[in-house]
Amino acid sequence: MENSHESSDRTERTDTTASLHTPGWNKEQEEAFTRYTGPYLAGRVTSRHKTAFDVLLPQGETGRVGASGALRRLGKIPAVGDFVVVLDQPDSGTRMIVDILPRHGTLSRGAPGEGGGSQVIAANLDTVFIVTAAGGDFNIRRLERYLAVVHASGARPVIVINKADLTEDTDALVEETVAIAGDTPVVAISAREGGGIEELSPFLPAGTTVALVGSSGVGKSTLINTLLTTSVQETRDVRDYDERGRHTTTVRQLFSLPGGAMVIDNPGVREIQLGNAAAGLEETFADIAEFAADCRYRDCRHDGEPGCAVQEAADAGLLSEARLLSYRRLMKEAGFQAEKNDIGLKRLEKKKYKWIGKAAKDLNREKGR
Ligand SMILES: Nc1nc2c(ncn2[C@@H]2O[C@H](COP(=O)(O)OP(=O)(O)OP(=O)(O)O)[C@@H](O)[C@H]2O)c(=O)[nH]1
Ligand SMILES: [Mg+2]
Numbered sequence: 001m002e003n004s005h006e007s008s009d010r011t012e013r014t015d016t017t018a019s020l021h022t023p024g025w026n027k028e029q030e031e032a033f034t035r036y037t038g039p040y041l042a043g044r045v046t047s048r049h050k051t052a053f054d055v056l057l058p059q060g061e062t063g064r065v066g067a068s069g070a071l072r073r074l075g076k077i078p079a080v081g082d083f084v085v086v087l088d089q090p091d092s093g094t095r096m097i098v099d100i101l102p103r104h105g106t107l108s109r110g111a112p113g114e115g116g117g118s119q120v121i122a123a124n125l126d127t128v129f130i131v132t133a134a135g136g137d138f139n140i141r142r143l144e145r146y147l148a149v150v151h152a153s154g155a156r157p158v159i160v161i162n163k164a165d166l167t168e169d170t171d172a173l174v175e176e177t178v179a180i181a182g183d184t185p186v187v188a189i190s191a192r193e194g195g196g197i198e199e200l201s202p203f204l205p206a207g208t209t210v211a212l213v214g215s216s217g218v219g220k221s222t223l224i225n226t227l228l229t230t231s232v233q234e235t236r237d238v239r240d241y242d243e244r245g246r247h248t249t250t251v252r253q254l255f256s257l258p259g260g261a262m263v264i265d266n267p268g269v270r271e272i273q274l275g276n277a278a279a280g281l282e283e284t285f286a287d288i289a290e291f292a293a294d295c296r297y298r299d300c301r302h303d304g305e306p307g308c309a310v311q312e313a314a315d316a317g318l319l320s321e322a323r324l325l326s327y328r329r330l331m332k333e334a335g336f337q338a339e340k341n342d343i344g345l346k347r348l349e350k351k352k353y354k355w356i357g358k359a360a361k362d363l364n365r366e367k368g369r
């Protein structure tokens, strides 16, 4: 009896400090949160819906809450993985996100469509599993593109080759991948059968957040189910993809693993847009950057300039021609998107005012405009 009394006492004490123990957050976020005294909770966005967000709250409870008007007026949209400040006033029934705590490891992509700009896919990532599969999906050039995007995010990439059970020669795929991966670890697994899964555990210590990205049908949700040791995410036979071209996972979602790591399942994408990944290209093509140190011109684009050491390396067989082509293509695309993003930003500014709608007009009138 006494024991149970003690433990309920402890639970109560935990209540008041619980907001300081949001799993996965860092010092910077914790510090930013200390500015909030009063009826505020720190939480983490696990899923985003049309107008509301699922937020994991300190007691392990998940609440569906909206974002405050002030936050929306600032154009701040919480993303999955974000640590947020929730105003919680049970008396008045108010519960809403009022702030987004500082982000790190943010995965973005160039927004589709004419607007440009970049979209935050997921925030506060330590690691990103770039998932591909033996068979039709496996493509070195696509992996380079993913590497560029992930390197630009600040999170650490890991290449996961799934469906190892489908091929006799996993080693060859791994070897081919390692050749372009630089320092990025490459792991071959079979998510469905569980083969090689334990090799992922060094990347999943308690408190880390990992996002899974990759084409539709490579087995991201299957891997999450295996890691969760229960089937939470719906998966579907690959043959259905070809016939209907639909994706199984449609909502981005964060899950807590039994070991204390958190994983984010993403809907498969056809081709990831580079967005502002120019910075990530340097790291992805570190071998080219090394050769480039000997180019005659400092701003050499390694595209036919005289005295280009990169071209010389390719001619000498030290660098594959296909990889050089891939580099050029991605560089051009990144440059193009950077331009597009500039235009997009201006448009976004205008759009933002449209969103604010009447409120903005009122505000402008007040300002005497
Ligand atoms: N042979 C084999 N099949 C697998 C493996 N992992 C997943 N699959 C199958 O691949 C199909 C697609 O798996 P999903 O997990 O739904 O793929 P996904 O990447 O989540 O797809 P989206 O949600 O559309 O992005 C399913 O039929 C899985 O059973 C594996 O290791 N080996
Ligand atoms: Mg899925």
Ligand SMILES: [Zn+2]
Residues within 6 Å of the ligand: 292, 295, 296, 300, 301, 302, 303, 305, 307, 308, 309, 310, 311
């Ligand atoms: Zn050059």
